[in-house]
Amino acid sequence: MTAVTVIGLGIMGGPMAANLVKAGFDVTGFNRSKAKVDQLVEQGGRGATGIADAVREADVVITMLPDSPDVEDVVLGADGILAHAPTGSLWIDASTIRPDVSVRLAEAAAAQGLRAVDAPVSGGESGAIEASLSIMVGGGAAEFEAARPVLEAVGSTVVHVGPAGSGQTVKAANQLIVAGTIELVAEAIVFLEAHGVDTEAAVKVLAGGLAGNRILDRKAAGMRARTFQPGFRIDLHHKDMGIVTAAAREAGVAIPLGAAAAQLMGAARAQGHGNLDHSALLLIVEQLSGRTNR
Template sequence: MRIGFIGLGVMGRPMADNLVAAGHELSVYRGRTDLAAHVCTSAKEVAERSEVVILMVPDTPDVEAALFAPGGAAEGLRAGSLVIDMSSISPTATIGFAQLIEKLGCDYLDAPVSGGELGARDGTLTIMVGGRPDVFERARPVFEVLGKNITLIGGAGAGQTAKVANQIIVGLTIEAVAEGLLFAERAGADPAVVRQALMGGFASSRILEVHGERMVSEAFEPGFRLRLHRKDLGLAVQAAAELDLALPNTAATQQLMNAAIADGDGELDHSALYKTLRRG
């Protein structure tokens, strides 16, 4: 396929690498690149050169700008083009974006991912998709290059809803692991040994395995930046207010992330919540 890719960041760059390796013809925008790809000067040019346009940018305003700002991708789409937003953004805004793109005679999927930089590099991302089933099947060959666990959740916005739920669970579990290991440390036990012991019990989890290791090793180079996870929990808190829903522990973890960012740790991995609790 002729694929356009907008957003060559921590996640986007290895995803684009995998698409090139799979034989797709790539046009790219945003970020320096040494990919075997055509480098465009605007999102509009990306869309003009592509059958499928993938977005992988940080936040809701970035998606809106990439699509609808002057020189945005919407200006270059042709009838039948497919837009796939793999960013993690507002489910409500996503529904509006999908409607606008569909009015142009094009198709739209929201397809946020989980799995971090490692999953992006290895092509093993979990992909949560919102959109029409026929459009999902059209995009499946692209998704199969990028991920392994690929699920159509429902209509437009459903993929983003699933991703917000994912980020609630991941964020609260990271916070729980940090509290448990900090408790062990302050009580005089070796947190690395405690972590190893817990890996054989009911507390075992992928987060205890990966993020717990980062905590005990104090290795906080970003797989997923804390400031981006704070953004995702902000989406959860905002949606909860719209739904008249109480998410007290989500709100508390978001506040802990606020403290981490205030202390200058926003560019570290989200496992750096351990540092924030230690300082407290």
């Protein structure tokens, strides 16, 4: 039985760890909040008291953490992965971080005798729960094949997209598309409401045509009802849009619509909506339209 450690048992990492247990892996989890560790234990996994304890006997280590500095601390720290994971073990970073940081950490892992892939995921909390995530993997071909059985236990689309850092670059493109699509869906809903249209019927017909997309399928009902329980928080998407805009600038690529979406995401955060689902961009559209007290 492959021993898999999951570090970071939040909205995404918790369900992923649970699905690994269901798939028959020997799963150990660590999280700063002990309640999350206890929940994994109840689901059939094991708990660890720290990172060193969690990775010491792991065949595979998965990190699912909020940002680049968090991953750097967990990987490079004195009590971190590189200091305590067995030689030859595989580190899978499922976090969404800067591509350049991902490359640098993969090189550091190789220098310590560990294999590494960056494997950020898309699909939100529902995708994590349903084990239907789309996973874009950067790293060597051999490392990808070693990671594939683990990743296929948590995702339905697992694709090798290139060398180290490539997974993070593709994830940045994913977040660019998702942010822009959420903004347009939000604008469409507010537009339809302003004209007194039955938005439930409108969304149904829009979803069946060329305008159809996963945001309409998964987010429109909550947007119409103004319920923004986080599947993916605005705080995190704001961070991701910073990665997108920086990477685009570095490559000399213009992203005018993406830059606008990044500004709107930042505005939502500044308005105090950071802990809401990213579909709460609709609140900014309402505010700009003068319809907040409708």
